[in-house]
Amino acid sequence: MVWKAWRIGDVIHYPGTQEVEKYVYTPGIHGLEFAKALKEGRILGMKCPGGIHVPPKTYCPDGSPGELVEVKGPWRIATFTIVYEDIYGNPLPEPQVLALIRPDDARRGGLIHIVKADPDTVYIGMEVKPRWKPPEQRTGHITDIEYFEPA
C-alpha cells in the first residue's frame, strides 16, 4: 500500500513537542456516584421521563434532572463487533468481542464492554452478566468490571 511506504523523513520537517503532558478528567457529579458504585459492585443508571438510561450523567436527554437508580439487569447485547487487530495493525492473540450491552429495564444507553465468549456463539439479544474484579482490586474505573460473560 502506497501510504504505508511514506515515512516522515521523506519531507523536510521541524519536529514539535507536546506541551500538555497529560489530562486529568473529572467524572462529574453523577459520574462520581457511578464510579463509587462500581467499587461496590453495583451499576447505576438514571431514571428519566420515558425510561432508565445507563450510564447516568446528571441530566436526561430532554434536559430535565435525572434520578439515580441501581440497574440490576438482566443485560443483553444490543450490538457487537469482533476485533482482530490493534490500532497499530498488529494482530491480536485472539479475536476480542466488544459489545453495547443494555439492561432490560433501560430504554436507551448502555455500557460498552468486552464480552468473554467464543465469537461464533455471540448474537444480538444474547443475555450476559458482568464479571467483577475482586473488591480489593476495584478502583472506581469501568475496568472494575473485568468483562461480561454469557449468563
Added chain:
Amino acid sequence: MRTNIFVKDRVAVVGAGLTLFRRRLQETPRELAWEAARQALESAGLTFDDIDCIVTGTAPDAFDGLHFNGEYIADAGGFGKPTVRVYVGGGTGVFVPVAAWWHAASGLCDTVLAVAEEKMSPAHPHPQGVFAYIWDPILERPLGPNLIWIFAMEMRRYMYKCGAAKETIAKVSVKNKRNALDHPAAQAAANITVEDVLNSELLVWPVNRLDISPVSDGAAAVILARENEARRITDSPVWVEGIGFTLDNTHWYNRELAFPRYVNYAARMAYKMAGIERPWKEIDVAEPYDPFDYKELHHIEGLMLARPCEAPKLLEEGWFDRSGELPTSPSGGLLGVGNPIAAAGLMKVAEIFWQLRYEAGPRQVKKPVHYGVAQAWGDLMQAGTVIVLGN
C-alpha cells in the same frame, strides 16, 4: 439613524445563567453547560422544550481535552435540535450570542439557547501549555514563548505610546477585583491595593501576577428570541441592537500594538447597526474584555468609549467606576470573576443583560442605563467580537 435594513427580525435576550467560576470544578464540561443553560431557561420561565436551536462555544478543545467539545456540551438540551458550534478563540464568548442572533434574526429559529463553556483544569501540568500551539511552529515556538510574552510587549508598547504608568494600569485590577466582591460566581474577588499588584510576583516584565486573570472552569448561557416570542416571554426584553466581528492580521507583530484595531472595526460595525454615532456618550455601561488589566483600557479605546490614550486618565478620575460616568466591568470582569475563556466572554454579555434589566443587585451601576456593550477578542488578538444591547 439605523443603517442596516437587511435584518428580518429584531432579537432580544430574555434570560441568562451562570455557573460558579472556579480553578477546579468537579462537574464535567457538559454538566457545567447544562447547569448554565438550566439557570438561563429558568430565569426566562422556559424549559428545554421551548428552545428551537442551540449555539455552543468553547475555546480550543485542547483545554477540556475532548475533541468536538462544542458538540459534546451541546448535549445539554441540544438533543434532536439544529445545533452549531462557533469558535474564534477567546472571542468565542461574545461570538456565541452573535451567532445566536443571526439564527433568530434570519427567521430560522424563534428561540435560541446560546451556551459557552470552558474547563481549563484538565490540561496538565498547566493549561498555559495549550497556548503554545497558537504560535508559528517554526519561527516562534523554538524560542519557547508563552502567552504572557506578547501581552507584556503589547502592554509595554501601550505604556510607551500613551505615557501610562504601571501604577495607573494596576488600578484596573484593583477596581475589577473589588467589583467582583458583589458577584456570587466570582473566583478572584478581593480588596487589594495598587501596591499589592505592583508587589505581586513578577512574571514577564511589566506583567505581575495580579495583572492577569486566573485559570478557571465555568459555563454561561443566554436565551435569545425573535421579537414576537420575546414579548410573549417577558415584559423587559433586552434588545440586541448591534453585532460586530472582524479579523485582524494574524501576524501580531505587523500591527500597531498600542491600539486594538481588531476591536475597533468590530465595534464600528456594531455601532452602525445599532445607530450609535457617539459611543462615548451613548453607551451607558460596558464590559470590555479584561484578561489583563491594561487590556481593559486598551479595549475601552478600541470601543471608542475614550480617545486613544485617554483611558488611563479617565480611569484615574473614577470615570469607569460603578458610580462613574461610564462604568466598565461592573461584574468584576475576567480579573475578578474569572476567565473560563468562552464562558468569560458570555458572562460579560450576561452582565450587560442584567444591568439593562436593573437586575444586577449590588453590582447595578449608579447611573440610568439604556445601551450597553460587551466585547471579547480571540487567538493572537486578531478576532474581535462586539455586541451592543439596549433596553
